[in-house]
Amino acid sequence: xxxxxxxxxxxxxxxxxxxxxxxxxxxxxxxxxxxxxxxxxxxxxxxxxxxxxxxxxxxxxxxxxxxxxxxxxxxxxxxxxxxxxxxxxxxxxxxxxxxxxxxxxxxxxxxxxxxxxxxxxxxxxxxxxxxxxxxxxxxxxxxxxxxxxxxxxxxxxxxxxxxxxxxxxxxxxxxxxxxxxxxxxxxxxxxxxxxxxxxxxxxxxxxxxxxxxxxxxxx
Amino acid sequence: xxxxxxxxxxxxxxxxxxxxxxxxxxxxxxxxxxxxxxxxxxxxxxxxxxxxxxxxxxxxxxxxxxxxxxxxxxxxxxxxxxxxxxxxxxxxxxxxxxxxxxxxxxxxxxxxxxxxxxxxxxxxxxxxxxxxxxxxxxxxxxxxxxxxxxxxxxxxxxxxxxxxxxxxxxxxxxxxxxxxxxxxxxxxxxxxxxxxxxxxxxxxxxxxxxxxxxxxxxxxxxxxxxxxxxxxxxxxxxxxxxxxxxxxxxxxxxxxxxxxxxxxxxxxxxxxxxxxxxxxxxxxxxxxxxxxxxxxxxxxxxxxxxxxxxxxxxxxxxxxxxxxxxx
Numbered sequence: 088x089x090x091x092x093x094x095x096x097x098x099x100x101x102x103x104x105x106x107x108x109x110x111x112x113x114x115x116x117x118x119x120x121x122x123x124x125x126x127x128x129x130x131x132x133x134x135x136x137x138x139x140x141x142x143x144x145x146x147x148x149x150x151x152x153x154x155x156x157x158x159x160x161x162x163x164x165x166x167x168x169x170x171x172x173x174x175x176x177x178x179x180x181x182x183x184x185x186x187x188x189x190x191x192x193x194x195x196x197x198x199x200x201x202x203x204x205x206x207x208x209x210x211x212x213x214x215x216x217x218x219x220x221x222x223x224x225x226x227x228x229x230x231x232x233x234x235x236x237x238x239x240x241x242x243x244x245x246x247x248x249x250x251x252x253x254x255x256x257x258x259x260x261x262x263x264x265x266x267x268x269x270x271x272x273x274x275x276x277x278x279x280x281x282x283x284x285x286x287x288x289x290x291x292x293x294x295x296x297x298x299x300x301x302x303x304x305x306x
Numbered sequence: 307x308x309x310x311x312x313x314x315x316x317x318x319x320x321x322x323x324x325x326x327x328x329x330x331x332x333x334x335x336x337x338x339x340x341x342x343x344x345x346x347x348x349x350x351x352x353x354x355x356x357x358x359x360x361x362x363x364x365x366x367x368x369x370x371x372x373x374x375x376x377x378x379x380x381x382x383x384x385x386x387x388x389x390x391x392x393x394x395x396x397x398x399x400x401x402x403x404x405x406x407x408x409x410x411x412x413x414x415x416x417x418x419x420x421x422x423x424x425x426x427x428x429x430x431x432x433x434x435x436x437x438x439x440x441x442x443x444x445x446x447x448x449x450x451x452x453x454x455x456x457x458x459x460x461x462x463x464x465x466x467x468x469x470x471x472x473x474x475x476x477x478x479x480x481x482x483x484x485x486x487x488x489x490x491x492x493x494x495x496x497x498x499x500x501x502x503x504x505x506x507x508x509x510x511x512x513x514x515x516x517x518x519x520x521x522x523x524x525x526x527x528x529x530x531x532x533x534x535x536x537x538x539x540x541x542x543x544x545x546x547x548x549x550x551x552x553x554x555x556x557x558x559x560x561x562x563x564x565x566x567x568x569x570x571x572x573x574x575x576x577x578x579x580x581x582x583x584x585x586x587x588x589x590x591x592x593x594x595x596x597x598x599x600x601x602x603x604x605x606x607x608x609x610x611x612x613x614x615x616x617x618x619x620x621x622x623x624x625x626x627x628x629x630x631x632x633x
């Protein structure tokens with residue numbers, strides 16, 4: 088137990104440091120949600136002054152794959168508004184501290200509900216150790232290489248996400264096509280039978296009507 | 307059975323930490339469980355759930371829920387528990403002291419403490435992530451497309467709008483969050499009720515689109531005015547080992563080591579995503595081939611039906627006209 092106590096004692100100052108850096112902790116969220124037709128969905132985020140935030144969104148399924156989006160600052164001003172966009176990216180530096188609101192609207196559509204993916208990032212990425220921000224010396228070559236690789240890998244992860252979304256979009260369309268082919272085939276077979284039977288019946292009816300007429304003439 | 311905690315107002319917070327342990331099969335699970343219960347209950351007042359399931363490698367894993375309180379709260383230190391803990395849910399791994407006769411060896415309290423405070427930050431620090439406004443019983447659903455075996459942790463906090471103060475206040479205890487998680491085959495992965503703040507977690511069994519639905523309900527008192535509620539939500543996929551400080555402190559790694567560790571984790575994440583992508587591409591290809599097949603077969607069938615119907619029509623009409631003595 089003694090070793091435990093000493094270990095927790097050592098970890099404590101680091102933890103307190105982490106607590107102090109709470110204000111600058113970057114937050115990010117990526118979510119996919121369904122937006123029913125004629126609906127609007129808003130998300131709110133508390134942002135400090137001077138912090139840069141970015142919003143990426145993409146429509147995955149539904150209709151013409153477009154959605155309205157607008158972003159409002161705490162004072163109610165619209166800082167970004169786009170209509171019928173399929174995907175977009177927006178960054179902004181927060182001038183006012185407060186609750187920023189970003190909304191997705193599907194109010195222009197009457198019967199297609201959309202699936203929207205968005206990625207909202209606030210702040211910059213923190214250094215891996217809290218005390219790294221106080222470095223006065225330059226990075227060694229190894230470290231700067233590591234930083235370069237890290238940034239490149241982040242780009243790879245980002246493009247993987249976009250690829251995954253595109254693939255989801257295409258797969259949804261392919262599955263939709265698959266089910267549509269089935270329904271249409273069954274429907275067409277039924278229509279074929281109906282049409283051929285009714286053709287025969289109609290022709291038969293042309294030649295059977297004369298009998299009642301001739302009977303009436305005779306009597 | 308999970309115990310719901312009630313954070314004392316203004317004081318510290320208590321958490322439920324869930325982590326998994328595996329013991330080698332040679333150590334009898336029951337014996338292992340007994341010793342765990344003895345050790346844990348004497349220390350912290352935790353409860354050990356019975357062995358949950360066997361992992362693929364024949365190790366028996368069971369879930370421990372330990373109630374651990376933060377520094378400002380009641381004076382209880384972290385449990386002395388062996389086993390590797392990473393992230394809020396924990397990875398499966400043989401504990402450092404596991405083995406015959408060692409079972410619950412070294413304590414990892416120092417490892418747990420940063421985790422605790424990480425959770426503390428996640429729950430108190432400005433809500434953690436964005437929030438969305440809901441009314442009572444309004445269901446909000448989110449979709450997560452994840453590979454199998456991914457651990458999803460959702461940290462949430464709910465707040466009730468106070469019209470008198472014109473801002474959101476933390477919810478009272480009688481407002482509960484209902485979480486439903488459905489996997490791609492529409493099977494229920496999670497259907498539980500949680501308190502006004504905390505976290506829910508689940509592991510995906512099959513790859514694909516999982517649907518996570520949340521709604522709030524007041525279980526005791528009715529909301530008299532048209533209460534607006536806010537859910538702060540922060541969902542993490544996979545085990546986020548952002549606690550590099552813990553690694554540095556425990557394994558005595560230099561800064562360069564930490565950077566390389568971060569790169570390694572990123573590469574692993576990319577690798578996992580690529581495997582998932584391969585599965586998805588295969589499914590896409592299956593769908594396309596199925597469409598292709600269907601179109602081909604239906605075309606042949608319909609041509610056949612068309613010809614057959616035409617022949618039947620001709621024969622029927624011919625016999626009809628013959629009967630009518632018109633032909």
